[in-house]
Amino acid sequence: MILPILLVTIVALPFAGALIGALLPREQQTTGAWLAGLIAAFGLGVTLWSYPQITNGNVVRIDIPWISSLGLDLIFRLDGLSWLFCLLITGVGLLVVLYARYYMSPKDPVTRFFSFFLAFMGAMLGVVLSGNLIQLVLFWELTSITSFLLIGYWFHLSAARDGARMALIVTGLGGQALLLGALIIGHIVGSYDLDVVLASGDLIKAHPLYVPALILVLLGALTKSAQFPFQFWLPHAMAAPTPVSAYLHSATMVKAGVFLLVRFWPVMAGTDQWFWIVTFAGLTTLILGAYAAIFQTDLKGLLAYSTISHLGLITTLLGMSSPLAAVAAIFHIANHATFKASLFMAAGIIDHETGTRDIRKLSGIFRFMPFTATLAMVASAAMAGVPLLNGFLSKEMFFSETALRDANPFVNLALPIGATIAGMFSVAYSLRFVHGVFFGPAPTQLDRVPHEPPALMRRPIEILVLACLIVGVIPGITIGPFLAAAVVSVTGPETPYYSLSVWHGFNVPLAMSAVALVGGVLLYWALYGYLQRGIEGPPLIRNLRGQRIFERVLTTISWKGAKWMERRFGTRRLQPQLALLVLFAIGAAVAAVWGRLGELIAPPTRMDPAFAAIWLVGICCAIAASYQAKFHRLAALVLLGATGIVTCITFVWFSAPDLALTQLLVEIVTTVLILLGLRWLPKRVAFAGDDVALLKVRIRRVRDLAIAIVAGMGMALLAYAVMTRPVLVGSIGDYFLEHAYKLGGGTNVVNVMLVDFRGFDTLGEITVLGIVALTVFALLRRFRPAAESVDKPEQQRLQNAFDAQQPERYDGETVSEYLLVPAVIMQWMFPVIIVLAVHVFLRGHDQPGGGFAAGIIMSIGFILQYMAAGTRWVEDHLRILPIRWIGFGLLAAMGTGLGSWVFGYPFLTSHFQYAELPWIGRVPMATALLFDLGVFILVVGATVLILIALAHQSVRSPRAARPPVRVPETEAQIGQEVL
Amino acid sequence: MELILAIGIGVLTTCGVWLLLRPRTFQVIVGLSLLSYAVNLFIFGMGRLRINAAPVVNGGTVDPLSYTDPVPQALVLTAIVIGFAMTALFLVVMLAVRGFTGTDHVDGKER
Known part of the structure; x- marks a missing residue:
């Protein structure tokens, strides 16, 4: 039973490490790397060790009760799917730490980088291990915030600040939607416990609130995974240091979105709404992302659009709602993480060694760094879906899923054609990456001679590329069991048969693959001349920039809209504000009391003429004080004091000696205090103005008096109504009376x-x-x-x-x-x-x-x-x-x-x-x-x-x-x- | 008795609110003080009016019915002290603003 505790530990440890990292002096970059590396390695170790306990759909969970009556318990649960994600998060995390150790310049505050990195890793592990919906949303928001910190790490660059802000706003808004969605699901199911939710798929799909819940959850997932129409934040997040991009945009951040889709796949997928929304968003993103990637001039930009496109592929698969498509989606999540992380790292190395990421300036780098180039080429081939690499396998599964649908004719045509076109595009941009950077004449625009990076910096790429190769050649005995564990936890015991092998014979998917490969090469060849001219941005949709729309909306809401609201409804003047406040209070009191006042009865205690006389004085003093407060401050102060004394006598009369004593003393001090202040106030002169101004003043006074009288009458009525009610028996006051001496000794x-x-x-x-x-x-x-x-x-x-x-x-x-x-x-x-x-x-x-x-x-x-x-x-x-x-x-x-x-x-x-x-x-x-x-x-x-x-x-x-x-x-x- | 006190509270509230809506800071400070009296009396009244029933027990067993409710009293005691602090702070802010802006108008300028 040690595993449940370890689950809590691997989530908590990164946060603890983040705190320690934040306290490290900034020169301690090696310590920071060791800290982050050891924590990631520990997480990886726990993940690997726990594998035997989660096969065949087993779930390990730990409940830490908090407010159980509200369904708010801390639950960590590990099943096959979360296991696969834990493997990616900790495994890729470990490699990224190693890479970052060499990539990050000592001039930057590197310990802070590792601190943010660890916090992000903890948040990601929290998302995938959460067994409670609210808890999941909480960690989800944490990933948004920590990724904001990571993307904005170089905060002296305006691009980093803008990119981080955009990512935060888009994914944060998605998080809000997700929270609402989770609340609705919790309402439908009657529990936030993920295991209960996962067992209530039919209930959720049949509920009238299914569509709102679906849309809200999808908003969360699609913003996070940068799916159309929210894809625009991701390329701007490339302003982050490359290790961040390698981590966030391969194995983690953007994968959280598809993780959510997979998580809710068993309970929400299968309906028409799911199919149309998810497939449309996914397919659009797949094609547009791949198209835009071809025309990027920045290496990381190319990889960013490729990431968007591959996430679109996964989303499309999940939208199709068939178990086999879900298998392919999960498989592609793992494959994409490996080849994309290695490509980002390779791009980082090229940037590091040549000083630029601009494809127009780079060419013929192969001769300077043949090892890195070979690794990048293998990874690119996996990205393009070349046989004998892991990308090929999941892409084949994707093609076969699109080709074998038998819904309406439009879908039957659109899906396979779209998939093939996207495949061609991805071959084209992979070719551009390889050919543009590594081949051709020696670069002329570089200010230094590039060479191979330190061996340890290259090691993470070697490991990832090796994984691509092994999985690509012998998938059945390498990734097979792990994938099976993840798939069973999603599709349940009726998981259909699927085959993980390279060769399935001559069939439609193979033909589509062939078309995509050949078509992609031809496309690149045809576009070569255009691309060589180095024009920024993709043709046709160059002017359709999500970022610009986003900025415009932001400006309108936060600047123009705010200005308009302030002009329309705002005032800096105190009096209207106070008048509104009083009116609102009157309204609230009326709304609360209306119809509940009951009958007003005669006062239960006998009227005492002396008390009436005292209050006559008190009332006169109060009115006189308000009348004199403008021109005769001293007189008003004296009269105010008299009212205070009447209040004090009331306390004495009605059995409150403590209050009377305190009131009397405070009265003295307040009077002295205000007397001391009177000297600094200006001499008041009578209002001088024309008749119109005077009339305005009169109207205002009458209006204020009306408000005041309504407020006063309301208070009097309320006070009378309560005071004439019988005394409450058994109120909290009785407890104090009975126990003051026994428990308090007074x-x-x-x-x-x-x-x-x-x-x-x-x-x-x-x-x-x-x-x-x-x-x-x-x-x-x-x-x-x-x-x-x-x-x-x-x-x-x-x-x-x-x-x-x-x-x-x-x-x-x-x-x-x-x-x-x-x-x-x-x-x-x-x-x-x-x-x-x-x-x-x-x-x-x-x-x-x-x-x-x-x-x-x-x-x-x-x-x-x-x-x-x-x-x-x-x-x-x-x-x-x-x-x-x-x-x-x-x-x-x-x-x-x-x-x-x-x-x-x-x-x-x-x-x-x-x-x-x-x-x-x-x-x-x-x-x-x-x-x-x-x-x-x-x-x-x-x-x-x-x-x-x-x-x-x-x-x-x-x-x-x-x-x-x-x-x-x-x-x-x-x-x-x-x- | 309840009627008298209720009328008293009503008048204090009326005066307090009217002064609260006036333009001069001194009027507002007097208004706030009057309003505090009214609110304190109102809260105090929630414990009902009892004569000769001060919540000072004599040890041993206590019959809660022979004492008035101590809870509103404890709350009002706190409110009196906080009210003093508020008056003091407002007075000083008022003086500082008067020096700063040259006027005792609540908006810091005459019109």
């Missing part, structure tokens, strides 16, 4: 909740408070008031003028004498306030009080000293270090939380016991008290920091801001009304 339930039951919440809250205080501090450090606010306030100027007139008074004396008697009292109160704070803090666990309240009391004590004696005096006599206090408070609270880890409990588990203290007696000692101490220190620090940061502005004589430059209105800033 009798003040609200405080026990804050520091114990919901301590994590409080930790977050004090963190926010600390962040706000630091932000305030940072914002005010470089505070620049408006020019007209810089001068001393009017009162101070008058008082100083008075001092100047009196000969016996010194300047500023009146100001310093201001509030002299209260100041002395305030200074005397300092120790009293400290004692009060300590008292409120210590009683907090059992009686109303606690860290918050005590902290604010303490900070009021400090601010009183500032008011009484002035900033300078206080800071000369007291050590005020609020930033440090914030830090200590946070550390104390965190430390208490972490402390419970030491004893093996979850974070912030509180512990309490009673201690016998001399004279005082039995005292509850809870670790929650320690946590509350942290809260206390932080609240003191944060409040003091906020207050004195603002108070300091009056002392430090700040420079005025420069008058703002009027920016001309842009078209985006629409809307006319102001005020």
